[in-house]
Amino acid sequence: QKEVEQDPGPLSVPEGAIVSLNCTYSNSAFQYFMWYRQYSRKGPELLMYTYSSGNKEDGRFTAQVDKSSKYISLFIRDSQPSDSATYLCAMSANFGNEKLTFGTGTRLTIIP
Amino acid sequence: KAGVTQTPRYLIKTRGQQVTLSCSPISGHRSVSWYQQTPGQGLQFLFEYFSETQRNKGNFPGRFSGRQFSNSRSEMNVSTLELGDSALYLCASSLVAAYNEQFFGPGTRLTVL
Numbered sequence: 001q002k003e004v005e006q007d008p009g010p011l012s013v014p015e016g017a018i019v020s021l022n023c024t025y026s027n028s029a030f031q032y033f034m035w036y037r038q039y040s041r042k043g044p045e046l047l048m049y050t051y052s053s054g055n056k057e058d059g060r061f062t063a064q065v066d067k068s069s070k071y072i073s074l075f076i077r078d079s080q081p082s083d084s085a086t087y088l089c090a091m092s093a094n095f096g097n098e099k100l101t102f103g104t105g106t107r108l109t110i111i112p
Numbered sequence: 113k114a115g116v117t118q119t120p121r122y123l124i125k126t127r128g129q130q131v132t133l134s135c136s137p138i139s140g141h142r143s144v145s146w147y148q149q150t151p152g153q154g155l156q157f158l159f160e161y162f163s164e165t166q167r168n169k170g171n172f173p174g175r176f177s178g179r180q181f182s183n184s185r186s187e188m189n190v191s192t193l194e195l196g197d198s199a200l201y202l203c204a205s206s207l208v209a210a211y212n213e214q215f216f217g218p219g220t221r222l223t224v225l
Contacts, residue, residue, distance in 0.1 A: 006154075008151070041218065042218055043116070043202050043204070043216025043217050043218050043219055044155070044202070044216050045215075045216065046213075046214075088154065088155065090155075099145075099157045099160070099168055099170070100157070102154050102155035102156075103154055104151070104152070104153065104154035105154055105155075
């Protein structure tokens, strides 16, 4: 079993919809959680990161962590066609000096 | 400021051959990490170099090796290629050895026939 599980999709939603992307993990030592966005033929770029449990909001994006359930989510409000990409979750136990464990990514398409 | 560059962008090799991939980090960045990305396994960490020293290593066979030069540029070598080595190989750089502040390059798409 993988340490981080992520539904690969693909996920298609109409423009303007709220998108929910999720990851589950098994390692209770994970404390730092990140979301990356990867456009086609590009490398991943860091979208958001959170520490421990709780919510973090950045514009149309909200990251949510529930450590008791070992479950993290990324919500995208008012989705735009430019949000079409693969979204990867990543996590680590220590901030910075420990390699990240990534999910396999969810491919998202926003339909105009 | 120029981003992370990787060469070549696409590569086709046959089983048994070897390949060398190159990564130029963002100017001033001293840490370079390499990842293998496949649809089934996602991003898997290969190794990380900081100031020419391998600081961390993932669970890949010895056929995968790397090095870093004094100008922080890095190369990754795969010997005796197997079909399963077909993947996108990503390089990421950071100012110091901080995995959470990495900037990724566009990757090299390797196809092994």
